[in-house]
Amino acid sequence: MSLQWTIIAGFLYLEIGVVLLLVLPVASPKRWNSFFKSKFLQGLQRQAGFYFLMLLGILVLFLLDAIREMRKYSYYIENEEHGGHAHLDREMQGSMRLFRAQRNFYISGFALFLSLVIRRLVILISEQATLQAQSEASMRQAQSATTAAKSLLAQKGEIAQNEVNEAQDKEVSNLKHKIDTLEEELVLMKKDKSAIKSQADNLAKEYDRLAEEHSKLQKKLTLSSETAKDE
Structure with missing residues (x-):
């Protein structure tokens, strides 16, 4: 394998490892996103688009070269088969070169495909980390809103309970005032009753005295x- 295809194959193996790291649950999307936004990668981000396009261009050139080699040696082998098997060594060399061209085609094709896959995975992981951060922020806002609503309901309940207690206290105070008024009226009524009873007793005594005097006068x-009649 020539040097350039060795580099392409190594790059393919590196891409396979990167894809496995991104796909397997090695780290959370938040950590991957923090890694993607590190200072080193942020420094390369301005030129990342240019580097990526240049890499795609190189891989496309190698892919086109592999396709050209495949077509070239496929045509050569077909001509050799039509011409007979007189030159077995050249036929074997042609088959070997065709195999290498096919191998290079698969290597460059998969390297190009995995480059697109890695770029897409990086974008999706970054978006997933952003969505997770937004969902966590939304959950915190919802929890704070729920806590505020509960506290507001509790305050309203306390206010309502205080109003009920104040109304009950006011009603109790009114009832106590009425009870005190009724007790005072009852005491006055008892005093009036005692005065009337004492007056009735005095009147009865006075009546008895007058009745006694009246009887005495009648006797006299x-x-x-009778004395006048006797005389």
């Missing part, structure tokens, strides 16, 4: 009338 009158 009766005695005086």
Whole structure:
């Protein structure tokens, strides 16, 4: 294998390793994104598009060269088969060169394909890390909003409970005031009843006294009338 194809094959093996690292759960998308945005890669990011296009151009050139070699040696082998097998060594050399051309075609083709795959994986991993960060931020906002809503509901509940307690306290104070008023009225009524009872007792005593005096007067009158008759 010539030097350039050895380099292309090594680059293909490197791409396979990179694809495995990106596909397997070696690191989280957030870590990959932080690696992609490191200072070293940020320094290369300005020229990354140019380097990538240059790499694709080189791989396309090698792919076209491999296709040309395949067509060349395929045509050569077909002519040898039509001409007979007189030159077995040249036929074997042609088959070997065709095999190498096919091998180079697969190497360059897979290297080109994996370059596109790696670029796409890097973009998808970066987007996934961004979406995860946005979802985490949204979850934190939702949790903070839920906490604020719960605290607001708790405050409203406390305010409502305080209002209910104030209304109950006010009603209790009104009832106590009414009870005090009724008790005062009851005490006044008891005093009035006692005064009326004492007045009734005094009136009864006065009535008894007057009745006794009246009976005494009647007796005196009766005695005086009897005395007058006897005379």
